[in-house]
Amino acid sequence: MSGQEPEVEAARAASAGTEGPAGGGRPRRCRRRKRNGAAWALVALQALCVVGPVAIIVLWAFTSAWPWPLLFPETFTTRGVEELFGPSQRLGEVLATSVGIALACALLTVVVATMAAAALSRYRFCGRDVARFAVLVPFLIPATVFAMGVQVAFLRAGLSGTVVGVVVCHAIVALPYAALIMVDAMQAAGSRLEDQARLCGAGPVRVWATVTAPTLAPALLSAASMSYILSFSQYFLTLLVGAGKVKTLALVMFPYLSSGDRTIASAYGIVFLAATLAVFLLFEVLLRRQVSREIDYFNG
């Protein structure tokens, strides 16, 4: 997602001079500025639409009384936070379960999706079109249908109510997203660098470790964070497959949404967002390190 920014940025910097329609010098620049102004306004509007609700949630988490028509809460409380971190909620345990499941799902999905993407983009084989379509099937039939249908089978296989069962189901849902990202990335990268490394005598493992993995690092991390996010925010599937025994953050948060205790629901919301953001930023740091190494390899 943001991995190719240096390239894009460089391309844009190079093209900045020639952008815009033909015409006189002054009007061209004027029109371009106006166009960019409109684009900036849209981007800022979207940022407002995102940051606004998040800010209100943060406010609500510390609000004890916010009577109608006031635009700002009247009194504040730490009740939400206290209850959240209190012993009855077992927040630590729930968070550990959620993050653990999501990380395991991300790892499993990325490995499986990368293997599939390698087959789909590097080989011509009988049934490739069917395989390409099969990987995308979980996009098209709703997970609710799958969850209700698989419940009995999982019960009988002893996977119901286990973390393993939940991870497998989350990986199924995340697979098409990760596979699309990896196929696109592998097709864009091509196999020329790998072929060169092979010609120079590197074995398949070494080629993967020193050429393929660094080239695909942005896509791999993008696929991993997508799978992580999908797993972390799954509710219905976890409810049915986890059978109430596997408690994730989304599951624990849900009753507060329908019962309407907005202070606690908001406190949970903040924890949810913070946990996702933390792991996402960790991925981003890993990516940066990888990208700077990549430059050493190919441009240095």
Place this chain on the structure above:
Amino acid sequence: MVDRLALRRAGRAVAPYLLMAPALVLVAVFLYGVVGGVLQGFGIMPFLGRTDVTFEYWQQVLTRPDLAQSVSFSFYLALASSLWALAGGIVLSAALCAVRQTRLVALVDVQIPLMCAHILVVLFMVSLFSGSGLVPRVLHCLGLVAAPSDFPSIVGDASGWGVLAVYAWKEVPFVAFCTVALMSHVSDRFGEAAATLGASPLRTFFTVTLPLCKGALMKAFLVVFAFAFGAYEVPFLLGPTLPKALPVLAYIEFQNPDIANRSVAMALNGVMALVTTVAAIAYFVVLKREGKGR
């Protein structure tokens, strides 16, 4: 020497199948669940010793008065939210391409919405638009709304606007995420060529950039459509009591302790799977056409 060559050739022939195997296992589990569920809708439940095919439950489902309403309500939710997501996603993606994209812009505009679970977005929308939410308060200050009850309720409104608001907030950035990389690539290369030949920016966008992004946009549209058609949480929390969205209806029947209701639920799931399979065929056609274009 010949043997090693033959061995290597055999390895190359087998390799793609080995690489595909784990993904196909996961897909097989998925299809096993879906097919097993649909079969339960026909009364086939081997775990209870029932193996006879019956159309009783399908008949029951297809003749119930609320089915048509539920199907059309779910269809309306899915179509409205995916069309809105498509339009908004194109605009957002074009805007992101036109400005210098920084890490921060990408994070706030696209990645944070991707990170928020749907149930969290429900909380966002409720705090904004419910009777005691911020928007009615602001409107009150402007003298447009007298009391909280004058503002159309976000929960349970028959138009389902609350559900649509959640999907709009969540899926517009998703469509932008799916297209922005391709769009900036296309507009850098081909859009510039068109501009050099004298096309106006709008004309360049509509005749060059957009058609070249069509494949990615169609994919994103169908993903959003199928998701919104089959998702449970948001219509359960914000949807009206009647008509209920199809997944909500199915889960109510599913939870009923009577085992006959489980078959009814599975028949409802069958209806859902049928509708999305039609979407899947459309998707396959798109993929094929795109493959030919390449």
